[in-house]
Amino acid sequence: MPDFLLEIGCEEIPARMIDAGSQELEKRVNDLLSRERLAPAQTIIHLDTPRRLAILAPGIPAAQPDITEKVTGPSVSVSFKDGQPTPAAQAFAKKAGIDVSRLERITTPKGEYLAATVRKKGRAASEILAEFLPKEIASIYWPKNMYWRKPNERFVRPVRWLVAMLDDEVIQLEFDGILAGHQTRGHRILAKSEISIPRAGAAYIQALERTKVLGRDAREQQIRKGLDAATRAIAGARWREDKVLIDTVVNLTEFPSVILGNFDGEFLELPEEVLVTVMRDHQKYFAVEDANGKLAPHFLAVLNTDGDPEGIIRHGHERVLRARFNDARFFWQTDQKIPLRERVQLLKHVTFQKDLGSYYEKTLRVQRLCSWLSEIVRQSGIAVRPGVVHKAACLAKADLTTELVKEFTELQGIVGGLYARVQQLDPDMPESTRLAIADAIYDQYKPESVEDSVPRTIEGAVLSIGDKSDSISGMFSLGLQPTGSRDPFALRRQANGIVKIIAEHKLPLSLGQLCTDAREAYRGSEAEKKFSGKVDYDRSLREFFRERLEFFLRDVRGFAYDVVKAVLASDADDIVDAIARAEAVTKARPSQDFESISIAFKRIKNILRQASEAGKKIADGIDPSAFQEQAERDLASAIPETAQKVESLRRTRNYEQALIEISKLRPAVDRYFDKVMVMVEDERTRASRLALLQTLLNEFSTIADFSEIVTEGKESRGPKESNKQ
Amino acid sequence: MNSSKTNPPTFQELILRLQTFWAERGCVLQQPYDVEVGAGTMAPETFLRVLGPKPYKVAYVQPSRRPADGRYGENPNRLYKHMQLQVILKPPPEDMQELYLQSLSAMGIHLRQHDIKFEEDNWESPTLGAWGIGWQVMLDGLEITQFTYFQQCGGVDLFPISAELTYGLERIAAFLQDVDSIYDIAWARDPETGQVTTYADVRLAEEQQFSVYNFEAAxxxxxxxxxxxxxxxxxxxxxxxxxxxxxxxxxxxxxxxxxxxxxxxxxxxxxxxxxxxxxxxxxxxxxxxxxxxxxxxxxxxxxxxxxxxxxxxGGGKSVAQHDMIKAVPKPPRAAKSKKVTVTS
Structure with a gap:
């Protein structure tokens, strides 16, 4: 069983695309091998660097196993004439490669047919791979691909060599004009250009190591070790862990090493946020902190070479960083010449979105919206300073006109917050107010991802919600809502942010009201004239937010899928309440009584659905005079009492207790289904019984729709509806 | 501290070395285009030559003017007008990247002593309906070249494609000479007297005056x-x-x-x-x-x-009839669109 090796040699693949591309190639090769009955003896592995995607499949069959199959031929009626085989039968026998006498007969629903047992010889693995691999390679998904030879030959970057081998044999594989061979290329600088691979398997990995090319895990290990070692040169210092940055530098190198560089301590006067952004986002350097967690005047750079014995590379990196920091300092100082409050007017020249107008117009809308939101929050008894929100909303976007943000766009908001902290915003303003405004501005884009934290203060939370709702509302009104994987304005991320902020700050904001208010802030604006008449604003936003809330409860808060569905079926507007209900349902769920109730509600729902499909009438209310069984009288009398208890518990949001009360109905409900047949012939009885079920469902579905709860195959407990009486 | 510190090239020697390198590899040495452009890409030697089927190889220095980037000659790293050395190889040879690395050696950079990375950076100019795929080439953390495989120009798929190299000459010279300000770059050195003419001597007044013009006087x-x-x-x-x-x-x-x-x-x-x-x-x-x-x-x-x-x-054949070229309505969005300005 030979080992199989495939290596696609490329010009540098973008770091962000390597992991996914490599995994997809592995999956495609794996699927191809299984499909073609060439599955490897051991697990297939992938190996990737910026310049290659490689696959090693240890021990695959040299050829497909032979197979025997039965082939159907012409019908017997046309195959023989006067007992002699017709040309049709002879042709079939010839095709099957056997004598006419050895043909079999099989009976099919269409009649009797000729058949032949054919032995199919398996094809050589090299032949199969040469035929199918090019298609698999070409089908790999890349976020952006290109052509370099012919327009129909596409890949992420130009392919420059191919290695395809079964043990020491080269497979005759061609992709985009490149013929596979056994020559690979080592590290660009550290190895001579081409080396020969003696055979597929471990020899390949050894060949790469000799030419200074390491696999992903080895690179990550070497980088982490290098970071640790370089940091040890400074007593008490630590490098700041940054998984995203690690992944990036791992995929920018074939043979990494790490150097420690220094910068002038004077630059530490600049805010840490600015320094770290320059280092991390622009230079891909790791920041170093001292024993107290404060930024230290050093950085760690990951090189794509084996070291820097003379300090030449370090000198170069330090030089670049110095220029970058000097720029940042210059921008910082220049920006102070025009304070934020004067910059608000300049926002008239900055476009937010072509149909939604400038950032100045957005500022006015968000201010208005935020004051409504502050009021709702204040009335609910939460301490909020509407003045702080108002001023923060006014200044929030002013930093978009600063040089620092133009240069480091990822610092928007943060820069505004930093400037507000050091500038006079209003002559009479107390410092504490100014700092509160600064914090709200600083946090306005938070959370930037599911993992990111929410704004620290209520004022920041309100501003962030107002800003995001304004964007979402405007885009939806223009008909620019996200579709499929396309979400160019990151509206989903913003909506996720709103949900998370409301949840974590426990704000009394209803999503429906929020959307209405955000839309209201556009009333009478120029933008409103551009709004699409075709959009069902309320419905599309309700669905959009419901999905976001579902995602949040499930993937962020970890509630079970069915609990989330059950809870949101009752209401998906009040996030804080939905969480409380989900918690209560999760807690109640394991109890026997609750499970029984869930099963019963499923049944009730089914009965009601079938009744409505069959056009059966449901009475307007429960009619005690129509009752015949004690079980239904008992249930009917239990309902109002329990409903009252549940409702008062629900109003004080004591959902756990409310669910316990509902669970107490179990004996009455179980007895009812044991004794009572709902779908009886008598119309009056039936209508009344249906009404009872409807009442039960209505009264007790306000916390969650229990019928959504998945119960483990116990639905069949108790006699079936149709088997009773 | 630079590897070539002993004898770093002056600004003009840098240009001469690159021009010699590319001339020896078959490029036509063009002269800078004498209409203001925001980037070497816009000079007709790139923008128009990459269209159509005819092979072409060219190298030229192109002064590139970006009025909004002016800093009155006060910023050590920023200029209203900077010099790009632009190379177009149509079609690109298979060893395009190796050729490029050799050109760095020709400048006096000993590759073995440096850290070189090709980092994704695609180019897009919606204004020109043009885009390409490529990298920014990083040398010890400094972006020294834009390397682009053109895909479309004027909304048309290119065939053959061209490779474009844009060397940032001021940055490279400052790096080689190890100076912190562009204005301190030695532009020329008199071989007899050793007298140095700096970048500031040659260009500072221009930066100052055009900043005033572009920001205030126009x-x-x-x-x-x-x-x-x-x-x-x-x-x-x-x-x-x-x-x-x-x-x-x-x-x-x-x-x-x-x-x-x-x-x-x-x-x-x-x-x-x-x-x-x-x-x-x-x-x-x-x-x-x-x-x-x-x-x-x-x-x-x-x-x-x-x-x-x-x-x-195409001698009067319309674009659609031209068998080599397909008209494509819209360029896809680039992952990064750093250079999306009307100039570049």
Whole structure:
């Protein structure tokens, strides 16, 4: 069983695309091998660097196993004439490669047919791979691909060599004009250009190591070790862990090493946020902190070479960083010449979105919206300073006109917050107010991802919600809502942010009201004239937010899928309440009584659905005079009492207790289904019984729709509806 | 501390070394284009030459003007006008990257002593309906070159494609000479006296004066008028060519009229519009609502010229009929669109 090796040699693949591309190639090769009955003896592995995607499949069959199959031929009626085989039968026998006498007969629903047992010889693995691999390679998904030879030959970057081998044999594989061979290329600088691979398997990995090319895990290990070692040169210092940055530098190198560089301590006067952004986002350097967690005047750079014995590379990196920091300092100082409050007017020249107008117009809308939101929050008894929100909303976007943000766009908001902290915003303003405004501005884009934290203060939370709702509302009104994987304005991320902020700050904001208010802030604006008449604003936003809330409860808060569905079926507007209900349902769920109730509600729902499909009438209310069984009288009398208890518990949001009360109905409900047949012939009885079920469902579905709860195959407990009486 | 510290090239030696390197590899050495452009890509030696099937190799220095980037000569790293050395290889050879690395050695960079990375950086100019795939080449953390495989120009798929190298000459020279300010770069050194002429000696006054002009002095109204004049003349030429395209005269005269039609002049006018727009923009004279519209006006000129130029090169066959080239309606969005300005 030979080992199989495939290596696609490329010009540098973008770091962000390597992991996914490599995994997809592995999956495609794996699927191809299984499909073609060439599955490897051991697990297939992938190996990737910026310049290659490689696959090693240890021990695959040299050829497909032979197979025997039965082939159907012409019908017997046309195959023989006067007992002699017709040309049709002879042709079939010839095709099957056997004598006419050895043909079999099989009976099919269409009649009797000729058949032949054919032995199919398996094809050589090299032949199969040469035929199918090019298609698999070409089908790999890349976020952006290109052509370099012919327009129909596409890949992420130009392919420059191919290695395809079964043990020491080269497979005759061609992709985009490149013929596979056994020559690979080592590290660009550290190895001579081409080396020969003696055979597929471990020899390949050894060949790469000799030419200074390491696999992903080895690179990550070497980088982490290098970071640790370089940091040890400074007593008490630590490098700041940054998984995203690690992944990036791992995929920018074939043979990494790490150097420690220094910068002038004077630059530490600049805010840490600015320094770290320059280092991390622009230079891909790791920041170093001292024993107290404060930024230290050093950085760690990951090189794509084996070291820097003379300090030449370090000198170069330090030089670049110095220029970058000097720029940042210059921008910082220049920006102070025009304070934020004067910059608000300049926002008239900055476009937010072509149909939604400038950032100045957005500022006015968000201010208005935020004051409504502050009021709702204040009335609910939460301490909020509407003045702080108002001023923060006014200044929030002013930093978009600063040089620092133009240069480091990822610092928007943060820069505004930093400037507000050091500038006079209003002559009479107390410092504490100014700092509160600064914090709200600083946090306005938070959370930037599911993992990111929410704004620290209520004022920041309100501003962030107002800003995001304004964007979402405007885009939806223009008909620019996200579709499929396309979400160019990151509206989903913003909506996720709103949900998370409301949840974590426990704000009394209803999503429906929020959307209405955000839309209201556009009333009478120029933008409103551009709004699409075709959009069902309320419905599309309700669905959009419901999905976001579902995602949040499930993937962020970890509630079970069915609990989330059950809870949101009752209401998906009040996030804080939905969480409380989900918690209560999760807690109640394991109890026997609750499970029984869930099963019963499923049944009730089914009965009601079938009744409505069959056009059966449901009475307007429960009619005690129509009752015949004690079980239904008992249930009917239990309902109002329990409903009252549940409702008062629900109003004080004591959902756990409310669910316990509902669970107490179990004996009455179980007895009812044991004794009572709902779908009886008598119309009056039936209508009344249906009404009872409807009442039960209505009264007790306000916390969650229990019928959504998945119960483990116990639905069949108790006699079936149709088997009773 | 640089590897070549003992004898780093002056600014002009750097240019000479690169030019020699590429001339030896078959490039035509063109001279800088004498109409203001925002980037070497916009010079006709790139923008027009990459269109159509004809192979071409060219290298040239292109002064690139970006009015809004001016800093009155006070910023050590930023310029209103910087020099790019532009190389176009059409079609790109298979060892394009190796050739590029050799050019670094030719400059005096010992690759073994440095850290070189190719980091994803795609180029897109919606204004020109042009985009390409490529990298920024990082040398010890410094971006020294843009390396791009062009895919589309003027909304048309290119065949063959071209590889474009854009070397940032000031950065590279400052790196090689290990100076912190562009203005301290030794531009020339007198071989007899050893007397150094610096970048500041040659260019500082220009940076100062044009910053004043672009940010303060340019007459907005007249600049608008210039823009409109150039635009209307360019349009008139495009209409003229369109009329020739419709003509059915079956004579050699028509082919001749088409071949000598001044499409290159139309392109110059389009470049002027682009530069005038940039001045107006630096001057803060273009409002939000106007901006999108003005960019669209320049684009419509550039796209019109691309189509007409291709027609002209193909001897009157329309773009769609040209078997090598397919018209593609819209360029896909680039992952990064750093260089999305009207100039570049």
């Amino acid at each position: 007459d907005v109204e007249k600049t608008w008028k210039h823009f409109e004049l150039c635009e209307s003349e360019c349009k008139k030429l495009l209409e003229g060519y369109a009329a020739l395209q419709k003509e059915k005269r079956a004579t050699d005269g028509l082919a001749r009229d088409r071949a000598r039609f001044p499409m290159l002049a139309a392109y110059d006018l389009c470049l002027k519009c682009s530069h005038l727009f940039n001045i107006l923009d630096a001057r803060g004279a273009i409002s939000v609502t106007e901006r999108v519209g003005v960019i669209a006006r320049v684009r419509s000129l550039a796209v019109g010229i691309t189509k007409a130029y291709l027609d002209q090169q």
